[in-house]
Amino acid sequence: MYLALKEIKHEKLRYGLIIAMVSLIAYLIFILTSLAFGLAGENTQAINSWDAKSVVLNKDSNINLAQSTITNAQAKDDRLTSKESLIGSTPVVAKDKSKEKVSASFIGLRSNQFIYQDLKISSGHKAKTNHQVVVDEKFKTEGYKLGDKVTMNSFDDKYEIVGFTKNAKLNIAPVIYGTLPTWKYLRGMNNVPVAGSAIISRNASYNEHNQHLKTYSTNEFIQKLPGYSAQNTTFGFMIGFLMIISLVIIAVFLYILTMQALPTYAVLRAQGIPARALVSTITSQSVILMAAGVIIGGLIAALTGWLLPVGVPMAFDIPVLTWISIGLMIMGVIGAAIPAQKIATVDPVSVIGG
């Protein structure tokens, strides 16, 4: 540790540069991770807020909410308890003449079922008629407020925003909660005998009673959300790759420095300094560099999160970021392995003579 710190202190520029590099990588990793979690959250927030355990869809829907319809007859077969809610979902574009259009997910609810009953309103009240809606707070940031009247898709009908709710996003779109008749109307299925798109259940072992329906666990349903797994795989891949890049950078850097300093290490070995002490020097240097990079990268990431507009979906998940930081430290230890091996096996005689 003594040598490790002295050397860093003496070679400020060198070590400063490598810390800068590690900081940038750590920063990138933190931002990507937070973005990944943020986006994942915007995919699933609404589902999580329902506290659902399983989702019943039409068997032929390919586990896609937008493709699923449940007919009146099928819904009748499935006698719903207080743990089930029938929903009708459809993507819509909401607009108010003077404001930005908002792409949203319309979700029609029944007022006697749990999603409607348990809906948490942050301002205003729940929808009481077919022409009232409760919307995600994202609408607020787009300039909408209570009492605004919006139209959806190309219909002329106006719907009044009577309430806002937090954390209601589905597949990265803010949710508009309305009624099932409104949903039918928006889908143009007023004269079709459909009841909704899906049954959401808080019962993990819910069993559908109709052969055309199938129950999926919430997790399975989330994994099949359009783009969800692809997005997470991409992020996971990028983050993993950055980890490996950080490993290679630190390993190459330490290797070059070690090779340059090998005569000094050889003399120290000749003087009887145990190899263990020298190996711990290079290992602690590596960990110090990583730790400094992680701390600086973390601070910049926190600053970024603080400065970034609310619309950017970033979620700083502290436990996950802590694990990533520990992962980077481990990369540091692994990165020091080759230089450490060089030092441990240096031949003191190699520098004697001349």
Added chain:
Amino acid sequence: MSVIELKNINKYFGSGISKVHVLKDVNFAADRGQLILVVGPSGSGKSTFLTIAGGLQTPTSGSVEVEGQAVESLTKAQRDKLRLNQIGFVLQSYNLVPYLKVKEQFEFVDKIKREGNLDQNELSGLLDQLGISQLVNQYPGELSGGQTQRVAIARALYANPDIVLADEPTAALDSEKVAEVGRLFKNLAGTRNKAVVVVTHDLRLLDFANKTYEILDGKISLKDKEHVLDH
């Protein structure tokens, strides 16, 4: 009793047609209280001799005893310990850690070897004697060749070893400094009862030695100082 004893040492380097016989049946002993000079031309095997004596290299045949212990029977860690505690090496080059100030070179020894090092008074006496007291806050890169060598000598003596093995310790020094180092070594041997072995082709040190050996073509022999060839 001799603190270092080499018996029938032979050392070969390489193999087959490029095999060289660097040390031939070398017998050598150093006692406490003696300053021993080993002279010889470049390439004669002086450094090889010194590293074998210090347990850094193993001879092809023969045995080395340091303070009664057969070096070949020691483990690697025990040899490290022997060099750390009993032997002070002054090498031909790279003696100092480049990113430690002169005073930190000694501090570092304290971190590894916690006991038996010189105390502050003894250290400042040593630095005075070597004329390097004013350099304690310098980095090795800021020192001249001669200053570096004198700091390296101080570094080797700091751990207060029984045996000092020095390889060309005066190569970069002017005559006045050579005399200073010669007196210091002689003093170490005489008053502090150490065994000091100096390998060199600097004949200016001859006057300070108790004994002088010469290595020629891998063979070592005791010489009167009048008969040492000028290399």
